[in-house]
Amino acid sequence: xxxxxxxxxxxxxxxxxxxxxxxxxxxxxxxxDDPEVPIKLLEVVEGTIERGIEPVSFAxxxxxxxxxxxxxxEISPREFEEIAAESxxxxxxxxxxxxxxxxxxxx
Amino acid sequence: MVDGAGxxxxxxxxxxxLTDQDWIRAFARQALSDLRVRDLLQQANVEKCHRLHFxxxxxxxxxxxxxxxxxxxxxVQNVHTYTAKILPIIARQFYSRxxxxxxxxxxxxxxxxxxAYEIEKLAPACDAGDLRPDNSEYPxxxxxxxxxxxxxxxxxxxDDGIGGKSAKAMVDLIRLMREAAEHYAK
Numbered sequence: 001x002x003x004x005x006x007x008x009x010x011x012x013x014x015x016x017x018x019x020x021x022x023x024x025x026x027x028x029x030x031x032x033d034d035p036e037v038p039i040k041l042l043e044v045v046e047g048t049i050e051r052g053i054e055p056v057s058f059a060x061x062x063x064x065x066x067x068x069x070x071x072x073x074e075i076s077p078r079e080f081e082e083i084a085a086e087s088x089x090x091x092x093x094x095x096x097x098x099x100x101x102x103x104x105x106x107x
Numbered sequence: 108m109v110d111g112a113g114x115x116x117x118x119x120x121x122x123x124x125l126t127d128q129d130w131i132r133a134f135a136r137q138a139l140s141d142l143r144v145r146d147l148l149q150q151a152n153v154e155k156c157h158r159l160h161f162x163x164x165x166x167x168x169x170x171x172x173x174x175x176x177x178x179x180x181x182x183v184q185n186v187h188t189y190t191a192k193i194l195p196i197i198a199r200q201f202y203s204r205x206x207x208x209x210x211x212x213x214x215x216x217x218x219x220x221x222x223a224y225e226i227e228k229l230a231p232a233c234d235a236g237d238l239r240p241d242n243s244e245y246p247x248x249x250x251x252x253x254x255x256x257x258x259x260x261x262x263x264x265x266d267d268g269i270g271g272k273s274a275k276a277m278v279d280l281i282r283l284m285r286e287a288a289e290h291y292a293k
Contacts, residue, residue, distance in 0.1 A: 010269065018275050020212060038150075047212070048279070049201065049286050056278045059152040064270025069150060072269075072278045 003032050003068055007039045010070065011105035020046040022077055027094075028102040038069035040099060044080045052079070053093040130180050134172040135291035141165035142285055156257035159265055160243035162281075163229040166190045169284055172291040173197055194223035194280075197287050218276030219283070225265040 001009070004026070011024035027040035038057070058070045075083070075090075082088045083101070094100065145161035170189035173196075198219050202211035211219075231242040240247035241264075246256050266273040 014275050017272065018212075018214070021275075043278075047202075047210075049282055051282060051286060054282065054285065055146075056281050057146045057149040058267075058269035058274070058277075059149045059158070061268035061270035064268055066268070066270040069152065070269040074278055074282060 001065065001067065003030055003039055006066055006068060007041060008105050009065065010039070010041065012107065014041075014043060015107045018045065020048070022046055023080065024105045026102040026105055027071075027073070027099045029098075030102065035068055038071045040071045040073065041105075042080075042083075042101065043072060043074045044077055045074050046077060048074050048076050050076050050079055052090055053097070055097075127175050127180050131172045131175050131291050132293070134168040134175070135288045138165045138168035138172065138288040139285065139292060141168065142281065142288065145281075154258040155262055155267065156243045156260065158267055159226070159229050159262060162267070163190070163226050163243060165284055165288070166194060166223065166226050167230070169197065169288050169291070170194060173287070176291065188227060190227035191220075191224040194226075194284075195220045198280075198283055201283055201286055201290075215276055215279055218273060219280050222265070222273060222276060222280055229262075229265065 007026050007030075014024060015021050021043055023044040025042040025044070027042050029037070030039070031037040040055075053073055053075075055071045055073050058066075058072070060067055060069050073094075079090055083090045083094060085091065141161045142165045145158055145165065148158045148161060167190055170193035171183060173193055174183045174189060195216060198211055198216060228239050228241075229243045231244050240249070241255065241257075241260065241262065243257050243262070246254050249255050267277060268274065
């Protein structure tokens with residue numbers, strides 16, 4: 001399964017299991033041709049602890065249909081507003097890692 | 108000069124007594140390091156036993172930090188059986204801190220409780236009366252008389268993968284553990 005499709009499936013799963021998930025954004029770069037580069041999901045979750053850009057890493061999980069490593073960055077709706085602003089510390093923190101917001105993954 | 112140590116006027120070494128706060132911070136700092144290693148092991152896709160081992164060690168130290176804070180070091184036993192009981196308490200506590208809008212969701216507390224129980228059982232000393240010999244460190248004999256090696260075992264009771272049903276709760280548990288450890292490390 002391609003990275004984008006895998007990312008969409010993961011997002012759907014997280015929406016399904018956690019009613020507090022408001023949005024899931026794919027973080028770029030995806031690098032579809034490089035399986036070593038992790039899928040990075042920015043998840044906006046109501047009520048989550050606010051800790052800024054704090055990735056949680058996962059190895060690939062082929063037994064469950066995930067052939068790539070994955071990084072989840074969970075933020076609150078307030079933090080998302082901050083990232084969406086033109087200049088903010090959180091946005092800088094994201095960019096320092098060489099990441100930027102890509103497409104939003106649908107429910 | 109070492110922190111907390113010095114010499115008196117007559118050349119006798121004296122030492123500031125260690126406080127509970129010293130130990131709370133020390134356990135928390137080591138827990139944060141364990142969590143960083145857990146993240147690196149996930150990125151390197153090493154065997155599951157090692158990933159779980161660092162998760163278990165981090166959880167144990169955070170719980171110990173919490174218990175020393177609440178009860179004093181002298182009243183905390185040197186055992187591995189803290190995690191199942193204490194992690195859910197820490198979760199509730201951190202989600203109900205001032206300024207937070209939402210309490211911890213019920214599903215998440217249940218998932219964390221389940222993960223905490225399974226994480227506790229990963230310590231070799233917590234074999235639940237030999238009913239659960241599987242652990243993340245040492246080989247054991249299974250019910251069919253076969254030797255099981257941790258690095259070759261899948262640990263089906265602890266789902267630490269991104270594709271499983273526990274993935275979302277695992278993200279939240281790790282974030283919670285970091286939050287608690289950083290708070291106790293201050």
